[in-house]
Amino acid sequence: MNDFSPATLDIARIRSDFPILSQTVHGKPLVFLDSAASAQKPRAVIDAMVNAMETQYANIHRGLHWMSERTTEAYEATRDDAARLLNAADRAEIVFTRNSTEAINLVAHSYGRGVLKPGQAVLISAMEHHSNIVPWHMLRDDRGIELRIAPITDAGELDIDAFERKLEDGKVGLVSITHMSNVLGTYTPAERIVQIAHAHGAKVLFDGSQAIVHRRIDVQALGCDFYAFTGHKLYGPTGIGVLWARRELLEAMPPFLGGGDMISSVTDERSTWAAAPHKFEAGTPAILEGIGLGAAIRWVEAIGYDAIAAHEQALTEHAMSRLSTIEGLTIIGRAQDRGGVVSFTMAGAHAHDIATLLDRSGIAVRAGHHCAEPLMRRLGIDSTARASFAAYTLPSEIDALADTLTRVREFFG
Amino acid sequence: MNDFSPATLDIARIRSDFPILSQTVHGKPLVFLDSAASAQKPRAVIDAMVNAMETQYANIHRGLHWMSERTTEAYEATRDDAARLLNAADRAEIVFTRNSTEAINLVAHSYGRGVLKPGQAVLISAMEHHSNIVPWHMLRDDRGIELRIAPITDAGELDIDAFERKLEDGKVGLVSITHMSNVLGTYTPAERIVQIAHAHGAKVLFDGSQAIVHRRIDVQALGCDFYAFTGHKLYGPTGIGVLWARRELLEAMPPFLGGGDMISSVTDERSTWAAAPHKFEAGTPAILEGIGLGAAIRWVEAIGYDAIAAHEQALTEHAMSRLSTIEGLTIIGRAQDRGGVVSFTMAGAHAHDIATLLDRSGIAVRAGHHCAEPLMRRLGIDSTARASFAAYTLPSEIDALADTLTRVREFFG
Amino acid sequence: MSLDDLRDLYQEVILQHGRHPSHAGKPATYAATAKGDNPMCGDRVQVFLSYDPAGRIVDPRFDARGCAISIASADLMAEAVAGLAPDEARRVFVRFRDMARTGECADPDETMELLRPLAGVHQYPSRVKCATLPWHALMAALEGEGQATSE
């Protein structure tokens, strides 16, 4: 059954970093295949947050006392961690947000309303998460900026020729596109996208919410202009995300939220802004979460992207081959270049029912439209069930999934 | 020296809830008098977050499996906690934000741009935190909505007659005002403000960032329309805040950020919105922080506002009387109705130097403009040092402050 | 790993109604209709109502995309409310919603016995909405509103 040989990862050690993985659900050992929705947290992340709260907590940036200085250092160190993770040219290019969604909204507000002009267009793809669709609907309705959608092929890949045609009239000022689909697992051809977009005068934002979990990202090598990711999918806490943007773009953009910490001076009459990144970070930030994210980044780096990517590649292939043999099951998305999420439907069984049945066996998967309704419509389906993998996923967990799905099939048969 | 008799609080027990309070700083026991910037976290908050990460974490709302259901329950329970804390009529009136700053920005965007009309005005006071100034500058510059500022008296109280005059022409659509000044400690006369504002057709938002830490808040009794607070000052984690608003207002307001979780449906062409509060909560929320905030609220409720208020009242009186006797020290703000923050200046010693000297003795205070530059200008000063108190503050800590300030005075004398 | 303890949720009658609903399909004519959406998961249902001269519900029908629970619930609902006056249907809704949330039914009668197979959802908080969605659409149709508001 288990023809899978683990890659270079010491999975047992990795799993021992995650207290939750020894839990049971409905009396069964937890099989957590919902990491693409949010990953579990290693002890290093939990400890970093607890340690901050127990030994050196205070509000940051404006404090002149020891606790505040230590907390500021720990929080700001995460900016260095994030800059290193993305290979950003400058730590000042790292803006902390709540999550990817806020990062994209920040761009839609500050770049979309402050730099783009009515009559220009934003180009997304047909496989975006709602977080990379709705902000552009709102921008369009508020400022008359057109929204274009690049189609995908039936295999679930970006139709790169059609993509290029959408740019040809030169009106597109910004391409905002996923780097990896949360439904199909598809990676988009990032370098190619940047090349084409730049040739037509458009900037490029990648929604890296999924991609950065599975693959090393180098924003300078990609050549993109904005990169967004969310901490909780990268083994970090909730409440913290990152927008990376080229410094000159951040400097050209007006601020988004107003408040403490983002100003240079405030009088009754007017406010002037601090330099980036602080210009975009109003109010008390998610300090503890920033500290937790730093620990998550360092945890990922210690494991190493090469090992993680190889492990997840093997898991994905194993899952594809196991699931393919289940009668009535259809895998949705057959891209060449893909990461560790596998969506599927089953004849006669709705995705919700599948998820509930799997849950009874201790197996956590996601079911529904995955915040990607337009993609669902494009695929002609209402929902899928989705299994997704992380550094701590075992091949035997995929076997458990496949075995249980066979029984689900019988149950509804 | 210590003529202070503790109120009904069992301070020793309360202090034992806070692991950080047994830390030393520069070899001296920590005397943390910077709680108005951010409060320390009780064990209950730390444990709630750790427990969530170790035993039942998953992304919420859309998950059909056990972990997701448990996490959703825990997170949504905090909405009930917050509704109870504020005595809101309906849990759907609780919108989670990152902090007070984002809560106020949300109102400035959604109510300010979506409901107020150019030509209308917003009225703030002369003792606002930047978080309740800058968003209105931005709204004014973006949408032509006038910004008015109600003056304060030399004692540091709202000049209520002048306040009323600012409303007389009926142009003010929204009063956005602090419920307690973070610099002066002044409570504003909330019921009176609401009465006057409503009589002139204006809605009222209270910035309750400070007030809610020290006093029971009942939004229905206050009669206000919006109430904002921030979790990290209420013994909760960073990254989570609350905007309460009357349901009909939330319904009339367009959404703020777009993304997952806040939609009813998304097509290529358009998005429609979920009902409040979800309409205002785009993307994966600060789940762990929401869970931590619930624990903080329950911790505060278990101690009880009556005991906290009495304790802090006594501390404040003690501080005022001890500090008043120090030569060259001036207490800034002499309001009748005031909470547990005391700002002061000292002849010949700049606030930063005071803070550094105190820090060397293990005493943490804040120094600077406290994100209230216009107030500083009104008071004719550049900065103050500020000591602020919490449920865990000891009268002996105030004595330590006073003793050390006497030495600081000698040092610079 | 056994799925047998799922039988409390997926009773045979639910599987049956989920697979072969007898009241599905948009009728040629109807007096009122309303849609219900669950934005969180994408389930959709539309309910179509006709009334007899006395104002009682006649041959209620629905068109749904969703899971076995929501289809079975819509189908059983159609059976349960056929012949009822709007106010009676509203009372059944309230009792059904309570049963879906708690698993208990305080005052069982023939109608509630018909619906009882759905009581198992109370163990699955995220699935309660699947069971109540068609009912919210029904309530909206009775009020003459086009769209059910979610809870």
Place this chain on the structure above:
Amino acid sequence: MSLDDLRDLYQEVILQHGRHPSHAGKPATYAATAKGDNPMCGDRVQVFLSYDPAGRIVDPRFDARGCAISIASADLMAEAVAGLAPDEARRVFVRFRDMARTGECADPDETMELLRPLAGVHQYPSRVKCATLPWHALMAALEGEGQATSE
């Protein structure tokens, strides 16, 4: 509780220059000026420069609102850069900034000895900016920019 270990930061010379700076005050005429703000704490300083025919800095002056550290730093800076060519002043700035951050000075000379009392700030990360703020304003004035950009 003793404040004596503060003497490493607040040496007598700093207290002296902080209390009675000799180069404070806006001059009647000047060739260049720039402001420096620390938005985090509200410190402000403005530097005024004049040059001799050879392009050397003459009688630099400043106007500052801030703490003892920033005033003393501005005053010692004025002493240190008087008579220097702009490029020499820039080099002093770089060495001073390093010393403020690390507490060390790799290549001490007379100028750096003059500034050494400020080396103690390296122990107080939040106060380093107090010491460097006037220098940032000086650099901006030398570049002909009106406003120092903060670090």
